[in-house]
Amino acid sequence: MMSRNRRMRDLDSNPCLEETDASTKCMDDNRYEKDLCTPYFVKYKNCRKFWNGIMVTRRREGTVPYMPTAEERKHILESMKSLPY
Template sequence: MMRFTGLYCHPLCNSSPTSACRKKTVRMSVVTGRLRDPDINPCLLESDASTRCMDENNYERGRCSTHFLKYKNCRKFWNAIMIQRRRNGVKPSMPTAAERDIILGAMGKMPY
């Protein structure tokens, strides 16, 4: 689990360590941490590109449809790979980031 520890100071404390100032820990949820892990989420780049597109285009979904389609195709592709590996008894069923690079390199081009 990732943590960010910072010092939270009340505006009146003027950044001096008094009783009004205390340490505050902000934790990333387990699910969010897993989604940000490149070994678990094979479509992290596509997901980030979709989010960035939405931010840049003021959340107009129509302008980001190509990014959404790439993300959807990425998920379909890696889900099929995962199902195939599970049937063959390969553990882990989702290839690691290094294995995915090898798989994509062997294909010669991006399948999605």
């Protein structure tokens, strides 16, 4: 079983890895002044909300795995033409 830290760095487990990294970088660059990073936090929150909705739908439909793989997520986003978050 993967450790939590390793799992959160895995693209198949964390659909919002890019947003996570951007938020962390913003905090580092701005000496942890949260107000300066609000747009990054909002984007991360919207990303999590979007993929959680996908996960809930897949669970309800009996689709396994509940979280689409990184490759599946790429196709989902490409089919949408623009980022939903």
